Amino acid sequence: MDDHDLIPAPRRTACRADSPGYFSLDEDTTVDARPGTEGVARLLRASLGAATGLPLAPGAGPRAIVLRIGPDVEREYGPEGYRLSTDGSVADAAVAVEGGSAAGVFWGVQTLRQLLGPDAHRRAPVGPPGRDWDLPYVTVEDGPRFPWRGLLLDVARHFLPKDDVLRYVDLLAAHKLNVLHLHLTDDQGWRIEIERHPRLTAVGAWRARTKHGHRASPLWNDTPHGGYYTHADIREIVAYAAERHVRVVPEIDIPGHAQAAIAAYPHLGNTDVVDTAALRVWDSWGVNPNVLAPTDATLRFFEGVLEEVLDLFPSPFVHLGGDECPKDQWKASPAAQARIAELGVADEDGLQSWFVRHFDRWLAERGRRLIGWDEILEGGLAPGAAVSSWRGYAGGIAAAEAGHDVVMCPEQHVYLDHRQAPGDDEPVPIGYVRTLEDVYRFEPLPPQLSPEAAAHVIGAQANAWTEVMDSRSRVDYQVFPRLAAFAEVAWCAGLPAPAERDFADFERRMTAHYARLDALGVDYRPPGGPLPWQRRPGVTGRPAEGPPPNV
Ligand code: ACM
Numbered sequence: 001m002d003d004h005d006l007i008p009a010p011r012r013t014a015c016r017a018d019s020p021g022y023f024s025l026d027e028d029t030t031v032d033a034r035p036g037t038e039g040v041a042r043l044l045r046a047s048l049g050a051a052t053g054l055p056l057a058p059g060a061g062p063r064a065i066v067l068r069i070g071p072d073v074e075r076e077y078g079p080e081g082y083r084l085s086t087d088g089s090v091a092d093a094a095v096a097v098e099g100g101s102a103a104g105v106f107w108g109v110q111t112l113r114q115l116l117g118p119d120a121h122r123r124a125p126v127g128p129p130g131r132d133w134d135l136p137y138v139t140v141e142d143g144p145r146f147p148w149r150g151l152l153l154d155v156a157r158h159f160l161p162k163d164d165v166l167r168y169v170d171l172l173a174a175h176k177l178n179v180l181h182l183h184l185t186d187d188q189g190w191r192i193e194i195e196r197h198p199r200l201t202a203v204g205a206w207r208a209r210t211k212h213g214h215r216a217s218p219l220w221n222d223t224p225h226g227g228y229y230t231h232a233d234i235r236e237i238v239a240y241a242a243e244r245h246v247r248v249v250p251e252i253d254i255p256g257h258a259q260a261a262i263a264a265y266p267h268l269g270n271t272d273v274v275d276t277a278a279l280r281v282w283d284s285w286g287v288n289p290n291v292l293a294p295t296d297a298t299l300r301f302f303e304g305v306l307e308e309v310l311d312l313f314p315s316p317f318v319h320l321g322g323d324e325c326p327k328d329q330w331k332a333s334p335a336a337q338a339r340i341a342e343l344g345v346a347d348e349d350g351l352q353s354w355f356v357r358h359f360d361r362w363l364a365e366r367g368r369r370l371i372g373w374d375e376i377l378e379g380g381l382a383p384g385a386a387v388s389s390w391r392g393y394a395g396g397i398a399a400a401e402a403g404h405d406v407v408m409c410p411e412q413h414v415y416l417d418h419r420q421a422p423g424d425d426e427p428v429p430i431g432y433v434r435t436l437e438d439v440y441r442f443e444p445l446p447p448q449l450s451p452e453a454a455a456h457v458i459g460a461q462a463n464a465w466t467e468v469m470d471s472r473s474r475v476d477y478q479v480f481p482r483l484a485a486f487a488e489v490a491w492c493a494g495l496p497a498p499a500e501r502d503f504a505d506f507e508r509r510m511t512a513h514y515a516r517l518d519a520l521g522v523d524y525r526p527p528g529g530p531l532p533w534q535r536r537p538g539v540t541g542r543p544a545e546g547p548p549p550n551v
Helices: 038-052 069-079 102-113 162-174 231-243 259-264 297-313 329-334 333-344 348-365 394-401 438-442 472-479 482-491 502-520
Strands: 012-014 022-025 030-033 064-068 082-085 095-099 135-136 141-143 148-154 180-181 247-254 317-321 367-374 386-389 407-408 459-462
Touching: 022 231, 030 038, 038 064, 038 102, 038 231, 064 069, 064 102, 069 082, 069 102, 069 141, 069 367, 082 102, 095 102, 102 135, 102 141, 102 162, 148 162, 148 482, 162 180, 162 231, 162 472, 162 502, 180 348, 180 459, 231 247, 231 259, 231 297, 247 297, 297 317, 329 333, 329 348, 333 348, 333 438, 386 394, 394 407, 459 482, 472 482, 482 502
Parallel strands: 030 064, 064 095, 148 180, 148 459, 180 247, 247 317, 317 367, 367 386, 386 407, 407 459
Antiparallel strands: 012 141, 022 135, 082 095, 082 141
16 A cells, blocks of 8 residues: 555555546646635635746636535544545545544645645646656545644744744644644843833843853853844744644743843843842753842732733643742742741742743633643642653653643753763754654653543654754754654554554655655754754864763
C-alpha cells in the first residue's frame, strides 16, 4: 500500500484495486464548500490557487472538491478527524474532504496538499503553464491521538517579528499541529503591549546588548535588541491562527523570569533587598534571581496585565509560567518574610503557591484555566490548574495522577534548542543531543500511568527556546526537521512503542518531506549536518582545551 510519503502518517490509506489512477486538477475544478466549511474553502483556494494558478472557483459538479462536515467522521475519528477520497468514490464529488468539524476538514486539506507534491506548498506556480496537478486515487482516514499538539516559540529571548510568527502558524498547520504557545515575557524582554502599563514595552522590550551564543560564551553582541507586538498585531496573529485551527496560548511568566518587568516598574521587585531601580532588561542567559515581590501591588499589576491578555487571547488556557523562581530574595526580604507569616504559609514555596493559586482563582472566575510549568506543583498545586511537564515526566505523572491535565514537553526529549547531533559542528551545541530519530522515539504517555491518569495527558509540545537562536533562520534550523518527527508523535494514534517505531520508514518519507520544506522556504538542518554558513564562527570551534561549550 502506497502511503504517499505523508507526514504525519495517517491512520489508514486505501487505494482502489480496481482502478488505479489520478484525478487531475484543472481549470474546471471547483470547490464546493458545504455549511461550516467556508473558511477552509477560502484558505484552500488561497493556498492551492496561488501554487497552481488554477481558479478553483466556487461551485458544485462532477469536478468539484467537496468540503463537508460529517457526523460519522466525528464519531469514528473525533472532531479533528477527516476522510479524504480522491477516487470519485463519493457521490457528486471528484474529491471529498469530510471532517468531524471544520478543523478536521482543514487537516484533510493539508493531506490533499501533500498528495499534490512539493510545489503545492509554493506561493506562485512554478513549472510550465498547463502542467499536471495529479492527485493519486486514494482514500485516507485519519484523526489525531492528542487534542494538544504544540510548539512553544520563545519570542522573549529573541524577538520574532510578527510576519515570522504568522509563518510559523502556517508551518504548524502544514504539520497538523494545533497549539502555538507564545512565551511572551522573560528576563530578557517583554513582548506584548499592555496599554495600562506602557513602560513594559517602552522599557521592557529592549536590551542594550546580548550574550552571544551559550551562557558561558565570552562574546557579546553589542547591537541593541528588542521588539514587541501591539494589540493589533496580537489580534492578527490570533485570528490568523484561528482560521488555520491553531490556538495561540499566551505565556506571561510569573513570579520568576520577570526582570524585564521589574526593569520597567521597579516597585514590582523586592525593593528591600535589591536596588531594583538599577536593574536593566537582562542581557545574559540562565536562571535570574530578580523575581517579583509577593505584594498586593504586584497582584493588582498583573491582574491588569491579564485583563488585557484575556481580551486579546480567546484561549481557554492561559500560561503563567511559574518555573525557575529562585527563592533567595524572598528568604532575605523582611517584607516577603512578613508576608509568609501574614498568609500563614510554611515557607517561600508557599509564597510561590500563593501567587499561582491567586491567579488560578482569578482566571477561573473569568472562565479560563491556568497552565504552568511543573514547578507549580511545589507548595501545592492549585485546583483546576494544568501542568506543562518540562523537567522530565515526573511532574506530569504526579499531576495526572492527581487529576490535573498535563502537556508533556520533557526537556530531555523535545527541547529543540538542544543540539541535534553529537560533535562540535552544531551551531551552538547546547543541552542534550537529540537527533531526529530521538525525537521520533519520544513517547508522551509514560507507560506506568493508569488509564484514568493517562486520559489527563491532553497532549505534547516541543519547545523552541531562543537564547541561541537570534534569527528566523536559526529558529528554522533548530526546529526542523525535528518538528516533523514531533508532529508524527503527537498526531499518530497508531504509533508503536518507541523502540518498535519504524524510523527507516519515517526517514524514507522525510525525503519527500524535505522537498515540501524546501518549497515552504524552511532553513532546516540538512540531513548531512550544517552547511558552512549555518555554523557559527566564534562559538562553534572546539575551545583550546576541554569539551565543547555547553550550558
Ligand atoms: C523551562 O524550560 N524553564 C520551562
